[in-house]
Amino acid sequence: MTFPFSLTAAAVALALGPTLAAAADFGPLVTPQELSALVGKDAAPLVLDIRGEGEDGYGGGHIAGAVNAPYQLFRGPAENPGAVPDDATLTSRFRELGISREQPVVVVHQGSDDTDFGAAARVYWTLKSSGVSQLAILNGGVNGWKEAGLPLSTEAVTPNPSDIEVTLSDQWLADAGDVQAAIDGESGALLLDARPESFWKGEEAHPAAARPGTLPDSRDLPHSSWFQGDGALIDASAAAGIAQDGGIAPDTEVVSFCNTGHWAATNWFALSELAGVEGVKLYPESMVGWSQDENHAMSNVPGRLQNLWNQIKGN
Incomplete structure (x- = not known):
């Protein structure tokens, strides 16, 4: 069967199992409605909420099952915040977050303005450069999710560690x-x-x-x-x-x-x-x-x- 990417295609792929889900077209953007149909399924994507952990971020309400992965984990030090963490650091952090190359990932930001989206795009770029190929960003972020009338959870999620090994590709990297x-x-x-x-x-x-x-x-x-x-x-x-x-x-x-x-x-x-x-x-x-x-x-x-x-x- 061949499906163009849509809510129906993604739902069918996930219903038929992880292998087909990984092969289906995924991203680079998903709507709140599309993501809502995937959350809670057996082969659901890993949802990374990149906001801070406080009450004005993840702690104040997040998509059910989302893992908190604050943006700073993907950034450099204060004197050069654009620097990319080295492979060993990324490997350690990705493992703790449960990121693997087999499971699709959806990156979720607040959705407050166009500057806020840059955080989601930078995390997406880091994941793609690390070999995670099934990727999407929630278009509109948490704000878009709430505007769609979809529920939030305050239950913290402990991820299942992965065994990923990161070697950052230079395909999309300029020095x-x-x-x-x-x-x-x-x-x-x-x-x-x-x-x-x-x-x-x-x-x-x-x-x-x-x-x-x-x-x-x-x-x-x-x-x-x-x-x-x-x-x-x-x-x-x-x-x-x-x-x-x-x-x-x-x-x-x-x-x-x-x-x-x-x-x-x-x-x-x-x-x-x-x-x-x-x-x-x-x-x-x-x-x-x-x-x-x-x-x-x-x-x-x-x-x-x-x-x-x-x-x-x-x-």
Whole structure:
């Protein structure tokens, strides 16, 4: 039997067993109604609630059976929050959360605004780069779930540990070397800034950034471009239209960046998972990491800082 992805297809797949469920089309977005039909089934997906554990997050009510996996578990230290934890750390954390490559995973965020979605997209990217292929994000998050009139639980869930071994793939990962190659014209990759225009212009900067500004020859495509008025993401067709209008073809190589790989994860998700652009990579450390190396060139740095940087380079 062949089904297009829909609520019926997913429900049938799960009813017939884990093997077929894993083979069925899954994600990259699910609606509250679709997820509700899967929760509690024998072969239900692992639901990861990435909000904090307090009363204003997981502790105040979550989808029944969801495991609390706070966003910070997938992030770096305060001085460089965009950094990706190493393989050993990810392996330990994934095992404790019960993440495996066999069970589909749904990532759930609050759904408060477009910035909040970046957390879900960054966790999705980390899971996909770790070899978890059956993935989805709950479109609209917990807020969308509540707006659909669906119930929440306050019963904490203790996950069953897994035996996953993580080796992060570089298929969707860009590092400083990839960025430099794009700047030097060696790769032809488009450097795409996901931040609001004020950051791209150097008028604002992240507190952990050493300098305001952006990557040389980058283009600005704010992460907020991909959302409907209700806080949910647009569909694949609309995402493909935005990419096309921006001159981003399906075979365009893109390096998505922002301040700490948060907003950039939204651009990566929308282009890679919705619009079908195959060569999109995320630069996790983004401008915080890049700006902390004084040898890295930047554009749109305010005049005094730019002159200082030029003097340093001249010496």
